[in-house]
Amino acid sequence: MKCSHVNKLISQYVDEALSPDEKKDFDSHIKDCALCREGLQEARTLRRLFASAERFPAPVGFSTRVLANLAEEENLRFRFLIAIRPFFMRAAQVTFALVVITMGILSGNLLVAEKTETIEQAAVVREAFSLDLFQATPPDSIGGIYSTLMRPNHEI
Amino acid sequence: MTSNDDSDLIERFKKGDRSAFEAILLRYQDRIYTLCRYMLKNREDAQDAAQDAFLKGYRGLKGFRPESSLYTWMYRIAVTTCLDYRKKSRREVFRSEPLTEDLPSNGPSPEQLYESGEIPDSVQLALQKLPEKLRAAILLREMEELSYEEIAEVLHTSVGTVKSRISRAREQLRHLLKKKFD
Numbered sequence: 001m002k003c004s005h006v007n008k009l010i011s012q013y014v015d016e017a018l019s020p021d022e023k024k025d026f027d028s029h030i031k032d033c034a035l036c037r038e039g040l041q042e043a044r045t046l047r048r049l050f051a052s053a054e055r056f057p058a059p060v061g062f063s064t065r066v067l068a069n070l071a072e073e074e075n076l077r078f079r080f081l082i083a084i085r086p087f088f089m090r091a092a093q094v095t096f097a098l099v100v101i102t103m104g105i106l107s108g109n110l111l112v113a114e115k116t117e118t119i120e121q122a123a124v125v126r127e128a129f130s131l132d133l134f135q136a137t138p139p140d141s142i143g144g145i146y147s148t149l150m151r152p153n154h155e156i
Numbered sequence: 157m158t159s160n161d162d163s164d165l166i167e168r169f170k171k172g173d174r175s176a177f178e179a180i181l182l183r184y185q186d187r188i189y190t191l192c193r194y195m196l197k198n199r200e201d202a203q204d205a206a207q208d209a210f211l212k213g214y215r216g217l218k219g220f221r222p223e224s225s226l227y228t229w230m231y232r233i234a235v236t237t238c239l240d241y242r243k244k245s246r247r248e249v250f251r252s253e254p255l256t257e258d259l260p261s262n263g264p265s266p267e268q269l270y271e272s273g274e275i276p277d278s279v280q281l282a283l284q285k286l287p288e289k290l291r292a293a294i295l296l297r298e299m300e301e302l303s304y305e306e307i308a309e310v311l312h313t314s315v316g317t318v319k320s321r322i323s324r325a326r327e328q329l330r331h332l333l334k335k336k337f338d
Binding site for chain 2: 007008010011012014015017039042043046047049050051053055056057058059062063065066067069070073
């Protein structure tokens with residue numbers, strides 16, 4: 001094993017992550033190489049420094065603050081849902097009305113298609129189902145009679 | 157602490173028991189805060205990052221998949237949050253300072269923080285000089301004593317990359333500390 005390769009394996013050696021064969025080769029190199037031995041010693045010292053490095057307890061009141069922030073966040077979400085509720089209700093009403101109208105039109109068309117045999121018959125039935133219920137001047141009303149009388153080519 | 161305890165807490169949380177999250181918070185707050193203290197330069201940022209990590213954890217806990225362990229999942233959130241904090245603070249420095257390398261930075265250097273007691277020991281001082289990815293890997297190994305596999309899970313990378321990052325981190329730290337103590 002060369003020094004450059006041993007140097008790369010020092011980290012895994014201190015973590016005891018080398019395979020038995022690698023460890024054997026590593027140990028035999030270290031025995032004869034002062035430079036690599038020094039590298040290994042430094043890596044072990046580093047581990048000890050980390051082991052004695054300070055562990056910080058969370059600051060006083062940390063968990064209380066996190067829980068308070070969560071409660072505030074949930075409260076905001078709830079208030080937002082309450083605030084947008086009227087818009088949802090109106091949207092639901094409009095959607096429902098549109099669905100009812102669409103179903104009415106579709107079912108009317110289906111009825112016409114099923115009950116009629118010719119195109120002329122279908123036109124008559126369609127007219128009967130038409131939403132155009134309000135003729136401004138039906139022929140038998142006063143307005144209708146007046147309109148008929150006022151036509152230029154009307155014969156009395 | 158066992159992963160069985162964690163599984164129970166997660167199950168209770170998913171059933172709507174809020175006190176289960178409180179138990180998770182109390183169980184992990186010191187470890188997450190320590191990780192954030194070593195990842196970030198000052199204690200205010202560390203406190204904010206640790207708090208954000210728990211808030212993110214709370215929001216994501218309902219979708220937590222039992223195939224990973226809770227602590228690696230929490231560490232992953234904490235590391236990502238710390239990296240975001242560092243990016244943010246870099247952007248702020250970039251916005252507030254002219255692009256002249258000769259001018260000194262407004263913020264304190266790691267040495268100044270060390271002398272003022274903000275950075276408590278030489279290891280943390282040296283850690284501040286490591287690239288972020290190497291720092292995260294070595295901290296998870298040395299401070300949290302995670303295995304290579306667990307670190308790979310936290311950092312979302314391969315075991316080979318973790319081995320390489322830890323090895324490079326140790327080498328750089330050895331040189332930095334050697335310089336300091338020589």
